[in-house]
Amino acid sequence: MTVDVGLTVNGVRHDLKVDSRTTLLDLLREHLGLTGTKKGCDHGQCGACTVLVDGVRKNACMNLAASLDGRGIVTIEGLGTEQALHPMQAAFIEHDGFQCGYCTPGQICSAVGMLSELKRGLPSAVTADLREAAVDMVEAEVRERMSGNICRCAAYPNIVAAILDAGKA
Amino acid sequence: MPDTILGQPIDRIDGKAKVTGAARYAGDRRAEHPAFGVIVTSTVGRGTINKVDIKEAQAAPGVVLVMSHENAPAQAPFKHAGDRHARPKPQLNGARVHYYGEPVALVVADTFEQATAAARLVRVSYQTEMGAYDLAGNRRFAYTPAELVQGKPDSSLGDFDKGFAQGAQTVDATYTTPYQSHNPMELVASLAQWDGDRLTVHCATQLVDAAHHSIASTLRIPLENVEVISEFIGGGFGGKLPIYGDAILAALAARQLKRPVKVTLTRQQMFSVTTHRAATIQRVRLAAGTDGKLTAIAHEVMSQSARMDEFVESAAASTRSMYAAPNRLTRHRVVPLDMPVSDSMRAPGDAVGQLAIEQAMDELAYKLDLDPVELRLRNEPTEDPEKHVPYSTRKLVECLKRGAAEFGWDKRPSVPGTLKDGQWLVGFGVAAAIRGNYRRPATARVRMDENRHVTVEMDMTDIGTGSYTIFAQVAADALGVPIGQVTVKLGDSSYPQTPGSGGSFGAASCAPAVHDACMEIKKKLDAGQGPGNLQAEVKSAPGEEFKKFSQYSYGAHFAEVGVDTSTGEARLRRMLGVFDAGRIYNSKTARSQLVGGMIWGVGSALHENAVVDQRYGLFVNHDLAGYHVPVHADVPAVDAIMLAGFDGKSNEMGSKGVGELGICGAGAAVANAIYNACGVRIRDYPITPDKVLRGLMRPANLAQQR
Amino acid sequence: MRAFTYERPVDLAAALVAIGQPGARFLAGGTNLLDLMKVEAETPQHLVDVSRLPLDQISEENGGLRIGAMVTNTALAGDSHVREHYPVLARAVLNGASAQLRNQATTGGNLLQRTRCYYFYDPSTPCNKRAPGSGCSALQGYNRIHAILGASDACIAVHPSDMAVAMMALDAEVEVEAPHSHRRIKIADFHRLPGNTPQNDTILGAGELITAVILPPPPPGGQVYRKVRDRASYDFALVSVAAVVETDGERIRSARIALGGVAHKPWRALEAERQLAGVPLSDDALAAAGETAVKGAQGHGHNDFKIPLAARTVASALAEAAKQRKA
Incomplete structure (x- = not known):
């Protein structure tokens, strides 16, 4: 069965007819050619496909394209370009927050979404006092909040350094 | 220290491509009118396929091809001998099932969704046999392998028993390590495309040259008719030393369908279709005097090996060199099990x-x-x-x-x-x-144009190690040009031959080749040639120092x-x-x-x-x-x-x-x-x-x- | 994924009608349903997308809280009222999954999560929950993550939710709608033990939709959620404990204990709770309560360790909750 889906991706409106089974991840990669968003597990177990849906970080593999009709998506390609890097992208390069680079688009999109969650005062499992409306951006918080993004090269210490750096700005 | 860019903590030159999503991994490659292949794997560990019923799958929407051993094209037979990673890797070439999760069919359809759904409709019936899956329980079948990468399977020096008895304190302990799975973040994937009798395969491989040989020999086509491209690799860790069914099956299907075919393993399939680190049982015996000096060391290793293909986990090899002790013993044994193929992991x-x-x-x-x-x-x-x-x-x-x-x-x-x-x-x-x-022979080609822009070409890969960057540093250093003036091209079988990425030998093998090729260019410059139209291709190989x-x-x-x-x-x-x-x-x-x-x-x-x-x-x-x-x-x-x-x-x-x-x-x-x-x-x-x-x-x- | 048709009804009434189609399932966050559809452990023919129904509000109600079924995990754990008065719930939710998944997963969907049993996820193996009558692979197989309480010969799977464990300790109720019915189910009754029909995780009838979870006024005392897992994050519980303890500093006035990772449903340890009421606060009393909580527990080999682990985690969580002494 095909469904009609209208999406804004990186500011560009797309009206598509897709298989009802098509996930946002496969739609981005196979229909729109936006292959920066990676498939690492297809089951919400690795975070490589993290994108921003209406500004909120989500796993693209765990969303049917059909159910996102009308939503706005930002992928790694929409955050910045080689000529005009997003500060988070620049920080990842400076701190060598990746090796093979495959989980990197997901890490970066996740980090951008994470900083906005922090700004909104949302707590995490390691937040000491849940009643505090503001949460400090400290290493332990960043680690816990980024745990949905697996990096098999294990660039974790550098990723956290990059995020703390970019988050200060 | 001389003022050199070598050693400097410069940012990766491929960094911008990776952080913006521009870097193209095998599965990111696109082609005109592609078809999508999904592999079906065995659901028994040992046995023979009775029948592959493809009727339902074939009739499913969008399906253009269902391949099993009953209709797969002939390929070169599997060879036990020779370079493990360069030899033929025939797929769907018989009714025997060697392990649980072995490819038994390929379903190709117009879309990924159609192929995935139809793959579940392939009905395979088996004559199941009792398999051996337990390492400890099958230790009586352990045998001594012919050799390790590092030499003989066993070694001894002095009199271990005597040395052990001399110890004021001793340790005699058995350690076990489990099966481990590489699980690079990138799923193993291939996009195969034919242009007449010429085949291009974009795949995720650490060893382009080995993949090149493996694909050409499996399909029994001339090496020069195959191009293997692996420009960016999403992690390897040894798991992408061999090529797998995705590459061969994509090539076979693309040839038959006269259409590009992309095959990607699922994460679940990565555990059985690709290799893993073998489980081990290791007995270590140490003895030392009250002065803390070892009098004896023994390290005996038993590891799993796939019954269909031997691999030895050489866990005691470095023990031969690590600590001083007059009496020493190392042993490696393997236990053949009906498990997926083990191979190198980091x-x-x-x-x-x-x-x-x-x-x-x-x-x-x-x-x-x-x-x-x-x-x-x-x-x-x-x-x-x-x-x-x-x-x-x-x-x-x-x-x-x-x-x-x-x-x-x-x-x-x-x-x-x-x-x-x-x-x-x-x-x-x-x-x-x-x-x-380790070090292996490697060849690098270096070119310089009239603007003194330097291009380095090798079939070496960058699996996240930083190859692109360090070879640029080596070239910039050797030729005295800014690093921005160096382009490094890797991961294509049309470039000069290198050992690829494995065994930590990539940099040690390739950097000297890059350096030497640059020195050739430099000689030409010094002789008044160029700077335009200069090219040097140099092979560099290890000498006697390793002995x-x-x-x-x-x-x-x-x-x-x-x-x-x-x-x-x-x-x-x-x-x-x-x-x-x-x-x-x-x-x-x-x-x-x-x-x-x-x-x-x-x-x-x-x-x-x-x-x-x-x-x-x-x-x-x-x-x-x-x-x-x-x-x-x-x-x-x-x-x-x-x-x-x-x-x-x-x-x-x-x-x-x-x-x-x-x-x-x-x-x-x-x-x-x-x-x-x-x-x-x-x-x-x-x-x-x-x-x-x-x-x-x-x-x-x-x-x-x- | 097997082919299905898709619709997104405009309101609740339309959704309740749409679900009457053959093989229809509700889709909310989809973080588990889609996951299971991909391995064909779930094969709905029709999806009724309820994710945009206006059920995403949290409101105070009779001194307690009414949580709309479409409230995301993130919104629930981030709600100031939940953080202030039901910290055990906020903690439990924050200990589950990843931030990305919590941004999408809903309150109703979380209650309907299915087990993480490896065999349930692998259609190449027998599983009574996925294919009734095919057998239970876990019973004689690799059962390290499986149940020690309330299991049956047909199934030893555990319920994977953290959120539901806290709700169990809080005596939550689940509000459910169908075209001609509206009911509230005590959370203790909502999930079921496997018995001979492990394919049924809950007592929900065909076509019923969870619309809200109702929390009674917060219980007195300190609240703690302790999750034991292999990894430090992004991992399902080996054992988890939601503990609420009210003391006067020396004596325990009341205690509530719920466990996760031990049974086919969130597990309330009522006998251990009764045992603690009115006794002097001591390490021995808490340890004894831990032992009572696992009374009758049965291991299946790989998961034997869960019995002492659960007992010790109960004792440790109780001690931590007692320390908080929240009035």
Whole structure:
């Protein structure tokens, strides 16, 4: 069965007819050619496909394209370009927050979404006092909040350094 | 030090492509009107296929091809001999099932969704046979392999039994390490496309040249009719040394359909269709005098090997070189099981070998009431104890001493279970690291245009190691041009031949070739030629130094771990590694690799375990929710220090391998820290809460928790 | 994934009608349903997308809280009222999954999560929950993550939710709608034990939709959620404990204990709770309560460790909750 889906991706409106089974991840990669968003597990177990849906970080593999009709998506390609890097992208390069680079688009999109969650005062499992409306951006918080993004090269210490750096700005 | 870009912590030159999503991995490649292939895998561990019923699948929407052994095109037969990674890898070439999760069919459809759904409609019936899946239970079938990568399977020196009997203190312990799965983040994928009789395969491979040979020989077509492209690889760790069914099946289907075909493994399939690290059972015996000097070392290894294809986990190979002792014994045995094919995974042999031997050294230190750093210092050899040749360079002592000082080793509780921090018992652990240093022949082509822009071409790969960047540094240094003036092109079989990425030999093999080719260019420049239209292609190969000298890279790990006294959860608190890998080409990317390797060690100590269901031969927990690798929250401050060095025996650039060194010994440091924290010694990796808890509940330990 | 048709009804009434189609299932966050559809452990023919129904409000109600079924995990744990008065719930939710998944997963969907049993996820193996009558692979197989309480010969799977464990300790109720019915189900009754029909995780009838979870006024005392797992994050519980303890400093006035990772449903340890009421606060009393909580527990080999682990985690969580002494 095909469904009609209208999406804004990186500011560009797309009206598509897709298989009802098509996930946002496969739609981005196979229909729109936006292959920066990676498939690492297809089951919400690795975070490589993290994108921003209406500004909120989500796993693209765990969303049917059909159910996102009308939503706005930002992928790694929409955050910045080689000529005009997003500060988070620049920080990842400076701190060598990746090796093979495959989980990197997901890490970066996740980090951008994470900083906005922090700004909104949302707590995490390691937040000491849940009643505090503001949460400090400290290493332990960043680690816990980024745990949905697996990096098999294990660039974790550098990723956290990059995020703390970019988050200060 | 001369003013050079070599060694500088410059940013990766492919960094912008990777952080913007512009870097194209195999599965990102696109083609006109592609079809999508999905592999169907066996659901028995051993047996014969009775019938593959493809009727339903074939009739499913969008399906354009269903291939099984009943209709697959003829391919070259599988060969046991020869280069493991370059030989033919025929697919769907018979009714025999060798392991659970072996490819038995391919379904190709117009869309990924259609192919995935139709793949479930292929009905395969089997004549199932009783398989052997349990390593310990089948040890009676163990045999002695013909050879290891590092030489003979067994070695002995002096009289082990006598030396062991002489020891004032001894350790005789058996350690086990589980199956581990590489699980690079990138799924193995191939896009195959034919243009007449010419085939292009975009695939995820560490070894382009081997893949090139493997694909051409399997399809029985001339090498020059195949181009293999692997420009960006989403992690390898040994898991992308061979090519797999995706590459061959995509090529076969694309030829038949006259249409590009993309085949991607699922994460679940990665566990069985690709290789894994074999499980091992290792007995270590150590004896030492009251002076802490070893009188005897024995390291005996039994590992799984797929019945269909031998692989030896050479876990005791480096034990032959590590510590001084007059009486020595190493043995390797393999047990053939009806399991998927095992192969190299980051520091094959060494990674699991040092989980055992470096924990045994810790046990011996406690028995001798000697600081475990000191025990290692007292057993520092003056030459390779079994080869009787000098070390090319060896700075293990410096690694240990520097690490102890920087880490604050003097604050280690000398009695286990005595340092408390709230609910946590805290402990420190140390382990040494050793990794064989390898080099292979490699050829580089360097060109310079009239603007003095330099282009380096090799079929070498960058699997996240930093190859693109360090070869640019080597070229910029050699030719005295800014690094921005250097373009490095890798990952294409049309470029000159290199060994690729594996065994940490990539940089040590290829950098000299790049350097030498640049020197040729320089000679031409000096002779008044150019700068435009200059080209040099130079092959560089190892010499006699690998026979004349014992060549390894070294390190020392220091870990601080907390153990929850109620639950047995062990968590890393901080870790430091100090490493001796000769000259470092780029201190930023090298440090990243070392830290990454250390975290792999943490994972092997605490998490990683591909569990076999002994009834079926199935890796039960075959996804990233069930197979645990460390996540951000598991990794607090981890740092690596690289000692300044230069090993001219390794190569004229002075470098040794880096990529696998970090994992060696790292897990043992964590295990030793757990013992130091809570007095529980776990010899069966990984050290999960259930095992620690069992130890904590032993009466002797209950007292300590008060 | 098997082919299905898709619709997104405009309101609740339309959704309740749409679900009457053959093989229809509700889709909310989809973080588990889609996951299971991909391995064909779930094969709906028709999806009724309820994710945009206006059921995403949290409001105070009779001194307690009414949580709309479409409230995301993130919104629930981030709600100031939940953080202030039901910290055990906020903690439990924050200990589950990853931030990305919590941004999408809903309150109703979380209650309907299906087990993480490896065999349930692998259609190449027998599983009574996925294919009734095919057998239980876990019973004689690799059962390290499986149940120690309330299991049957047909199934030893555990319920994977953290959120539901806290709700169990809080005596939550689940509000359910069908075209001609509206009911509230005590959470203790909502999930079921496997018995001979492990394919049914809950008592929900065909076509019933969870519309809200109702929390009674917050219980007095300190609240703690303790999750024991292999990894430090992004991992399902080996054992988890939601504990609420009210003391006067010396004596325990009341205690509530719920466990996760031990049974086919969130497990309330009522006998252990009764045992603690009115007794002096001591390590021994808490340890004894831990032992009572696992009375009758049965291991299946690989998961034997869960019995002492659960007992010790109960004791430790109770001690931590008692320390908080929240009035």
